[in-house]
Amino acid sequence: MLEERKKKVLQAIVEEYINTAEPVSSSSLTNNYDLNYSSATIRNEMADLEKAGYLEKTHTSSGRIPSEKGYRYYVDELLKDDNISLEEIKYISEKLETKVNEIEDLTKIATTTISEITHYTTLAIGPSTEDLLIEEIKFVLLGPRMLMAIILTNTGMVKETIIKFEEDISEKQVETINYMFNQKLKGQPLDIIDSPLEEYLINEMKYSIKVIRPIIEQIKKVISEDRKLYLEGANKSFDLPEFNSLAVARNFINIIDEKDLMTDILNSGFAKDINVYIGDENEKKELKDFSIITFKHKVGNKDLGTIGIIGPKRMDYSKVISVMKYINKKLKDKGI
Amino acid sequence: MLEERKKKVLQAIVEEYINTAEPVSSSSLTNNYDLNYSSATIRNEMADLEKAGYLEKTHTSSGRIPSEKGYRYYVDELLKDDNISLEEIKYISEKLETKVNEIEDLTKIATTTISEITHYTTLAIGPSTEDLLIEEIKFVLLGPRMLMAIILTNTGMVKETIIKFEEDISEKQVETINYMFNQKLKGQPLDIIDSPLEEYLINEMKYSIKVIRPIIEQIKKVISEDRKLYLEGANKSFDLPEFNSLAVARNFINIIDEKDLMTDILNSGFAKDINVYIGDENEKKELKDFSIITFKHKVGNKDLGTIGIIGPKRMDYSKVISVMKYINKKLKDKGI
DNA sequence: ATTAGCAATCGAAAAGGAAGAGTGCTAAAA
DNA sequence: TTTTAGCACTCTTCCTTTTCGATTGCTAAT
Numbered sequence: 001m002l003e004e005r006k007k008k009v010l011q012a013i014v015e016e017y018i019n020t021a022e023p024v025s026s027s028s029l030t031n032n033y034d035l036n037y038s039s040a041t042i043r044n045e046m047a048d049l050e051k052a053g054y055l056e057k058t059h060t061s062s063g064r065i066p067s068e069k070g071y072r073y074y075v076d077e078l079l080k081d082d083n084i085s086l087e088e089i090k091y092i093s094e095k096l097e098t099k100v101n102e103i104e105d106l107t108k109i110a111t112t113t114i115s116e117i118t119h120y121t122t123l124a125i126g127p128s129t130e131d132l133l134i135e136e137i138k139f140v141l142l143g144p145r146m147l148m149a150i151i152l153t154n155t156g157m158v159k160e161t162i163i164k165f166e167e168d169i170s171e172k173q174v175e176t177i178n179y180m181f182n183q184k185l186k187g188q189p190l191d192i193i194d195s196p197l198e199e200y201l202i203n204e205m206k207y208s209i210k211v212i213r214p215i216i217e218q219i220k221k222v223i224s225e226d227r228k229l230y231l232e233g234a235n236k237s238f239d240l241p242e243f244n245s246l247a248v249a250r251n252f253i254n255i256i257d258e259k260d261l262m263t264d265i266l267n268s269g270f271a272k273d274i275n276v277y278i279g280d281e282n283e284k285k286e287l288k289d290f291s292i293i294t295f296k297h298k299v300g301n302k303d304l305g306t307i308g309i310i311g312p313k314r315m316d317y318s319k320v321i322s323v324m325k326y327i328n329k330k331l332k333d334k335g336i
Numbered sequence: 337m338l339e340e341r342k343k344k345v346l347q348a349i350v351e352e353y354i355n356t357a358e359p360v361s362s363s364s365l366t367n368n369y370d371l372n373y374s375s376a377t378i379r380n381e382m383a384d385l386e387k388a389g390y391l392e393k394t395h396t397s398s399g400r401i402p403s404e405k406g407y408r409y410y411v412d413e414l415l416k417d418d419n420i421s422l423e424e425i426k427y428i429s430e431k432l433e434t435k436v437n438e439i440e441d442l443t444k445i446a447t448t449t450i451s452e453i454t455h456y457t458t459l460a461i462g463p464s465t466e467d468l469l470i471e472e473i474k475f476v477l478l479g480p481r482m483l484m485a486i487i488l489t490n491t492g493m494v495k496e497t498i499i500k501f502e503e504d505i506s507e508k509q510v511e512t513i514n515y516m517f518n519q520k521l522k523g524q525p526l527d528i529i530d531s532p533l534e535e536y537l538i539n540e541m542k543y544s545i546k547v548i549r550p551i552i553e554q555i556k557k558v559i560s561e562d563r564k565l566y567l568e569g570a571n572k573s574f575d576l577p578e579f580n581s582l583a584v585a586r587n588f589i590n591i592i593d594e595k596d597l598m599t600d601i602l603n604s605g606f607a608k609d610i611n612v613y614i615g616d617e618n619e620k621k622e623l624k625d626f627s628i629i630t631f632k633h634k635v636g637n638k639d640l641g642t643i644g645i646i647g648p649k650r651m652d653y654s655k656v657i658s659v660m661k662y663i664n665k666k667l668k669d670k671g672i
Numbered sequence: 673a674t675t676a677g678c679a680a681t682c683g684a685a686a687a688g689g690a691a692g693a694g695t696g697c698t699a700a701a702a
Numbered sequence: 703t704t705t706t707a708g709c710a711c712t713c714t715t716c717c718t719t720t721t722c723g724a725t726t727g728c729t730a731a732t
Contacts, residue, residue, distance in 0.1 A: 023725090025724075025725060026726080027724095027725080037674075037675090038674070038675050038676080039675090039725095040674075040675050040677095041673085041675070043725090043726070043727075044674090044727095047727075058683095059681085059682055059683065060680090060681055060682060060726075060727095061680080061681045061683080061725045061726050061727095062682080062683080062724085062725070063724085063725070063726090102498065138478070140474060140476050142474070142488055146494075148486060150478065150484060152478055158478060158482075158484070158498055160484070160496055162437050162438065163437070164437055218437065233593070234589060234593050235586075235589045235590045235593040238589050238590075243586075244582060246582060246585070249582070250574045253570060253571045253574050257569070257571040359694090361693075361694055361695085362694075362695080373705075373706090374705070374706050374707080376696095376706050376707070376708095377704085377705055377706070379694090379696075380696095382695095383695090383696080393695090394714095395713055395714070396695075396696095396711090396713060397693075397695050397696095397711080397712045397713050397714080398694070398695085398713080398714080399693085399694065399695090
């Protein structure tokens with residue numbers, strides 16, 4: 001447990017460094033941040049904090065920057081999570097008022113809004129299809145050889161896909177298919193549609209393989225498709241001073257270009273509502289020089305997508321977390 | 337019209353510069369590229385080509401690099417468009433064999449393939465909805481207050497959307513809607529669905545505004561939605577030496593992050609099958625340091641999407657154009 | 673417990689210099 | 703007339719050296 005003054009010094013250094021991106025000197029803190037001590041006193045505290053692992057030096061005679069432990073302490077103990085202005089509240093509210101017919105659109109709007117307010121690169125994936133139950137499947141004949149399958153789930157999510165056939169099929173056949181599929185699949189989990197089921201339907205139902213197979217194939221494909229990934233404000237990161245280093249910039253581009261990696265990150269580790277991973281705390285080593293903040297938007301057990309921010313370790317945690325909390329609350333209030 | 341030897345020198349310089357990204361010296365060309373002359377002779381030719389505007393120097397005592405006029409001459413007169421290996425042909429063919437149910441998926445595959453083979457950043461937009469005619473609209477009731485509208489067009493394209501209502505609607509109502517809409521819209525251009533039509537339907541058909549309005553609103557929204565933009569291999573550009581300049585890298589990120597700009601670019605200027613814009617030739621001044629090569633994939637009058645490559649002016653035009661030509665041909669053969 | 677004072681350290685920027693690559697030009701060779 | 707050898711000149715790149723200033727840690731005074 002840190003003494004009160006050490007906390008103040010640590011907080012001042014973290015915030016100053018977040019603002020300026022320059023190592024913080026002892027003298028720059030005197031008479032600021034409620035620290036009315038001489039630079040020598042601050043210097044002693046800084047030396048202690050460094051020994052305890054909260055601060056680092058870039059070289060012998062430089063000012064201090066926070067270590068990952070320092071950031072972590074700041075995030076856990078010192079950070080204010082109401083760092084959001086009236087204008088921002090207003091702006092967010094307006095944005096989220098937008099009427100949408102699909103949840104994914106809302107996730108998209110939230111992503112853009114967060115990126116606009118925080119000026120960090122923001123990403124999101126749509127809701128997971130795991131754990132969803134099939135409520136009903138509808139088939140609509142669009143042409144003599146073109147059928148649309150519409151799957152309704154228990155959460156109100158709708159997935160549709162088009163199946164093309166090699167030969168004509170009749171309305172009568174569609175009716176049979178409709179009956180068969182609903183008979184077998186109503187109330188079942190979405191991922192039941194795999195090969196065993198295919199065999200079953202074909203064998204047990206004694207229905208033409210030429211008709212059943214393409215349907216199952218296509219439905220399988222659609223439900224196993226990767227969750228859609230949204231990315232907003234990749235260029236915003238390039239205005240940050242840490243991106244003056246070409247190595248950092250290239251690293252960043254490689255990361256956000258790697259869609260599977262991003263999806264993984266947004267999919268993992270949800271201990272809390274809002275999760276902060278600082279540098280090496282990230283599971284993926286590629287991210288060791290960045291921080292990630294994610295939050296899962298859900299109502300009850302209904303997963304509605306995940307939004308994440310990626311930025312330098314010197315991220316404005318306070319602002320980002322405040323904005324996320326507010327958006328999270330707003331989304332919950334909307335009650336979708 | 338350039339003399340034969342000048343052409344050879346120009347071609348050699350362009351190709352050498354594309355390969356090495358270093359200004360090309362007179363001595364590096366002797367005994368290469370079918371140029372059996374001394375460096376002094378080459379030097380004289382280079383001086384002439386520079387006077388004529390085809391070459392530039394980065395400073396007084398440097399080798400030469402092609403000017404935009406030089407690249408243009410190379411692309412128009414000197415470039416080989418069969419610069420594609422057997423392995424590449426095989427790879428492309430395999431990729432394009434993939435069975436897809438929707439055209440957009442094919443565009444996506446082509447985009448990825450091009451990026452993989454050329455190592456340049458590749459983008460694409462799906463087919464334009466302009467000029468499409470409505471063949472039929474189907475309505476499917478998904479729940480008491482949820483309706484799906486499925487629009488079939490003359491090109492076989494399918495667009496569907498979900499409409500939510502404030503009050504229950506019956507199967508009977510859906511039938512009426514179905515009849516009304518098809519009656520009025522069959523054979524009409526897709527973009528007929530605008531406000532006047534809304535007024536017309538509501539007034540003339542004397543049908544509940546509460547039902548008609550949300551349907552029209554939603555359909556309007558869907559058909560006016562931006563065409564989907566695909567982007568592949570943004571990180572690949574960062575391996576190019578020109579991206580060692582931070583200004584260039586940042587510029588590039590800003591460009592590809594600007595989706596409207598990218599969409600505009602892919603939408604404009606289709607004089608030929610394959611279009612090359614070198615540096616300042618680009619309409620958008622942001623692109624003055626880059627080259628863009630686009631091609632529109634169409635069969636007959638049916639627009640099936642546009643694919644574009646963006647890279648430095650020192651782009652491997654020969655490779656890119658060869659690959660595009662081959663893919664274009666393959667897509668045409670597939671006949672979708 | 674705090675602070676003033678000061679030598680010591682190190683990075684960043686400026687200045688200087690050497691090496692090398694490439695050109696243009698002149699005069700000789702083909 | 704065309705081509706080439708030869709060489710002075712130019713300019714970049716890289717390396718070293720120097721200077722300047724910011725900041726620290728330590729010691730002794732408050």
